[in-house]
Amino acid sequence: MSTHDLVGADRIQDLLGVDRSTVYRMASDGRLPAVKVGRQWRFPLDEVTARLQLDPPPADERSRPEGTAAGIDGNGPRDRSGRSFDPAAVEPLLEVAAEGLGVMLLVSDMRGCRLTHVLNPCTWFVERAADPEASNACVAEWQDLADDVDLTPRFRRSKFGFECARAFIRSETELVGMVVAGGVAPLEGPDRPDLHHLDVAGRERVLAALPRLASGLSRLAGHPAEPELRSALTGCCP
Numbered sequence: 001m002s003t004h005d006l007v008g009a010d011r012i013q014d015l016l017g018v019d020r021s022t023v024y025r026m027a028s029d030g031r032l033p034a035v036k037v038g039r040q041w042r043f044p045l046d047e048v049t050a051r052l053q054l055d056p057p058p059a060d061e062r063s064r065p066e067g068t069a070a071g072i073d074g075n076g077p078r079d080r081s082g083r084s085f086d087p088a089a090v091e092p093l094l095e096v097a098a099e100g101l102g103v104m105l106l107v108s109d110m111r112g113c114r115l116t117h118v119l120n121p122c123t124w125f126v127e128r129a130a131d132p133e134a135s136n137a138c139v140a141e142w143q144d145l146a147d148d149v150d151l152t153p154r155f156r157r158s159k160f161g162f163e164c165a166r167a168f169i170r171s172e173t174e175l176v177g178m179v180v181a182g183g184v185a186p187l188e189g190p191d192r193p194d195l196h197h198l199d200v201a202g203r204e205r206v207l208a209a210l211p212r213l214a215s216g217l218s219r220l221a222g223h224p225a226e227p228e229l230r231s232a233l234t235g236c237c238p
Helices: 009-016 020-028 045-051 087-101 123-128 132-147 200-218 226-233
Strands: 035-037 040-044 104-109 163-171 174-184
Touching (some): 009 174, 040 045, 087 104, 087 174, 087 200, 163 200, 174 200
Antiparallel strands (some): 104 174
């Protein structure tokens, strides 16, 4: 590996849509291939995209100056034309999915900040929706989901005792957000009437639906999302 094959943390930050401290953590713990050049982390771009199962960036993206953003800005995710898209515009369709799958659903950016309302919320969430401390804790949980670069949707136990799963929304090679399903009671444990309950088949249906919903949102670029999301819902919900 020669140094001319390497890119800086800014490029990886833009590619994944996470903050720089997360990039450094991922380099330190081995989740991203990286080497130290002097006191700075440098990353082999081809190995990073292969590790994360991303398409290689186009040639002009490889030569883009460090520190310039691609695909996301302070106004939220952008489509391929550079325009911001609004996931809230498809909330009615996502609500159909949430109710059909029997889970809470929301869309967040890669910082864990919600871009939609929490749809089909469980009783636990409804009772705490006005509590700033609970809201901040939820954002931290969603940030943890974003920081985990395992691309396979799977249920994970939250600090609140329920389970969540997510699928990433992409803009070309960049991860720009997540579809998060949550509020699900563990299969084993005390009875929780304040949570959504799914059997094994229901869980598998959610895990199969999440990537399709995320793909529909990823295709917001250039045309309305509704047809894509309607297609994604086909067969997802009973």
